[in-house]
Amino acid sequence: MTLPAALIATPVDAERAAELRRVKWLATGVLAATFVIFIAAKALLPTHPVFGFIAAFAEAATIGGLADWYAVVALFKRPLGLPIPHTAIIQSNQERIAEKLGEFIENNFLEAGPVEAKLREIDFGSFIADWLRDRKRSEDLARFVLRMLPEALAATESSGLMTFISRRVTTQILAIDLAPLAAGALRGFVQEGKHGGLLDDILRVLHQTLTQQETMAVIRDKVRAEMPTLLRLYRADKFVVNRIIASATKFFEEVRNDPQHPFRGEFDRMLLSFVDRLGSDKAFADRIEGLKRDLLARPELANLGRTIWANVKDFLERSASGESQVLQHQLTRMFVEAGDALDGDADLRSEINQGLTAILRTVVAEQKSGVSSFIADQMKSWDMEQLISLIEVNVGKDLQYIRFNGSLIGGLAGLALYTLEYALRLL
Incomplete structure (x- = not known):
């Protein structure tokens, strides 16, 4: 050689x-x-x-x-x-010199103490921050990542990884007991008072719906159909409908304008009662579980997943080919911002330095005999x-x-x- x-x-x-x-x-x-x-x-x-x-x-x-x-x-x-x-x-003495040189480097240059001391002198965090803050380098990194994505996607599809991930995600979703989660979320929603705004929105929508001409016409037809013929002749239906709507809208306004209105307390009790039943009633839990399974079994959901995946794949392939620059610009900006954030965060840089030092120290400790053998083998082949x-x-x-x-x-x-x-x- x-x-x-x-x-x-x-x-x-x-x-x-x-x-x-x-x-x-x-x-x-x-x-x-x-x-x-x-x-x-x-x-x-x-x-x-x-x-x-x-x-x-x-x-x-x-x-x-x-x-x-x-x-x-x-x-x-x-x-x-x-x-x-x-x-x-x-x-x-070529072979002996090669062996001794390999041993010398292993024992004097690759020992844990000197290696760790040298690694601690290197500010990996600042190097990474400066590297990422250079826009040209971040652009090159973004371009490299995009070039690798189509191959990674193809490998993912051909290896069956997507099927495995889909099954795992479905299994994990099915294993989630939604009833306690929904009950906890609703209880927190009520305790934080956010349900008050929801009630106001519901009352506003009801008020707008009732005062629409189309809604009033439908109600009037229903009332006319239930009224005696004599009253229909005197067009009492219009009077009744107007009174119903006026009373309802007046009630809605009173509730919306009065934070202490009794109806709000009833609404609170109704919600809390529903939350308690949702968290403890097995019938509710079974019903939610059935809805969840029915939803996951729907072919539309699978088709939606395939459509989303196909669109994402097409977008990534167009980005990798240079047809679209949107993702590259976003990745570049993300890398540059990450470099700026890292440059201003001394604690994060310290954690990166400690982590890389520990990793490299372990790698050197595990591979130093291999390095020694590699050096010896190279010298023997010269x-x-x-x-x-x-x-x-x-x-x-x-x-x-x-x-x-x-x-x-x-x-x-x-x-x-x-x-x-x-x-x-x-x-």
Whole structure:
């Protein structure tokens, strides 16, 4: 497997490779120079004792340079291509290095303490708020959500999820005992005094209905049909109807204008009596339950549900295709407003930070061994010759200076030892 893009050689690495070659030639030149000086000084040693010191320095410098050359080369490859044990260290230990690197990262970077401390430094809430407040990003997010909706709807239909949801909703509705809920709602309605306005509305509607010409004509026909013929001849029906309507409308006005009217008390008692029966009378409960089941069994309700779903689906598909921009604009506005609200709510941002920290900490704790194995497996699959070349390009220059240091330190050590030997011979 080749190296990942982040590790492939760059133009900068090419410059470093050229510099590495220059330093290598320089270090090799120094090694060759010390060897030549050693040979020359040995040859000139009979002419003057000073050449002994030069020869000692050059000899030790040559040995030190050769030793460090061997050490540097053995780190990356086999010196002179010879199968010498314990050479090409990086290449020979690829799997072990990969395993140790994975373990090192797992034990030192993915431990719960350091991970949690680092996560707590991140203000996730502010990042989300700033991200959503950017209208361009919110538009992109809205567009992405809309593109995903048709596929989600298709998957929902093909998977039978809609049927399952419909059955679950129907089951839950059937399990609801509506009688106590209705009784509680009506009792609260009465206790809050809202029924007074309802009574006023009923009286107003009755007054308007009774005073309409059509209503009066119907009542007059009914009264005329019940009256004796003699009274009909004298058109007593009109008088009776007018008196009935006048009395009724006057009564309605009195009740509407008098908050303490006795009829209001009777209306309260009637409602409360109905509420009590609704909450305790099994006949009422059975009747409501039957109405509920009949309503849910109506084919019109199923057709209505399918029609609503088809319309919603069509609207979402048109929004996803860009034919309609209404939903996208609404989603964008919603996301931007959510970002503004989050930016102004420090407590909510703190809760988001704590929640994400807990989630990510748990994820890292559960997956850190997998991360370690992934890193190790990736390194094991890399082309080590390519990786070694890249490592050598980036750190090889510094390693070449070890050869210079080896020659210098070795030469000085050889000179010191030769000086000590020369001094002992003079004693």
